[in-house]
Amino acid sequence: MSLVSYIFGIASATLALIVVIELLRRRSLRERHAIWWLVAGTLALVVGIFPATLQWAASLIGIEVPLNLVFFVSIAVLFLVSLQHSSELTRVESKVRTLAELVSLQDLRIRQLEETASRDADG
């Protein structure tokens, strides 16, 4: 591994972590959504600085080409994050549905109250 690719690996991981932390700091990312990205970024940084840890982890679970472990973990993280998003979307949809139902009922109630009020004003 050349020095350039070594630095490139560390820089990419650091950049990813900085973006996540900055979004968290600006409150445009909630903690429970950020946790997976933080874990992934930290792992990438550790592996970037100490490539030996990747070889050690790969041999530990019997993966011959350490790079495959990187792919496996990346896909696993992406899978979990997208599953979490689907589940959040479902929850948000059900909240929107409840709000829409309440809005329509309140709209009906307001119209009824206005009618009563204008009838009282006339009579």
Added chain:
Amino acid sequence: MSPLLEQTLVVMPAFNEEASVGAVVREVFETLPGVTILVVDDGSTDATSERAQTAGALVATLPFNLGVGGAMRTGFKYAQANGFNNVVQIDSDGQHDPSSVPRMLAELQAADLVIGARFAGEGDYAVGGPRQWAMKFLAVVLSKTAGTRLTDTTSGFRASGPKCVALFADHYPAEYLGDTIEALVIAARFGCVIRQVPVSMRVRSGGVPSHNPFRAAAYLGRVGIALVFALARPSSTLQGT
């Protein structure tokens, strides 16, 4: 004017039904004097709300389309908030004959959910092919779940008593087929007594039922999925109260 009808809210989910909703509302008022009608306009882009209002119904207008399940839950919430004991669901396309409602309400005295069933000996409504197999299959499985013989589980012509109104105001599913299949499972699991009453159905005033075999097969598949998940979900509980 019967006190039973005064305690009953007729909920009519309507999506772009300006052609029929006015006439159906007037017919229901004529057949069932003293009843309150709530038309839930499910995000229509036409004059459904205006037509229903002119005909004398209360109208709740949803800001966007939620499907029959969303429209019905709005109706159950309204019934609960305004002290109606019973909710009768009638389609706004004129498919359901309101003269069957008194029989359904009578049956409701000893049950919590009454389904107006098409194949129970009355009327001249016929379907065939995969759609019919889907309905047969559903009837067998849901009869077992409900503990009573049901022949037409996808009928939207239903009457709910107080126990089901409280349950459905919180838990009426919005997914496709959820309003018919899953609602039955939820009610049965909650301990509601389910009965069916034979009713005659009229031909829909607008649109013809699809006879495309691929569509029918897709329908069969979706019925299966809806049923499996409805049965796999945990039972509902009422919050708060």
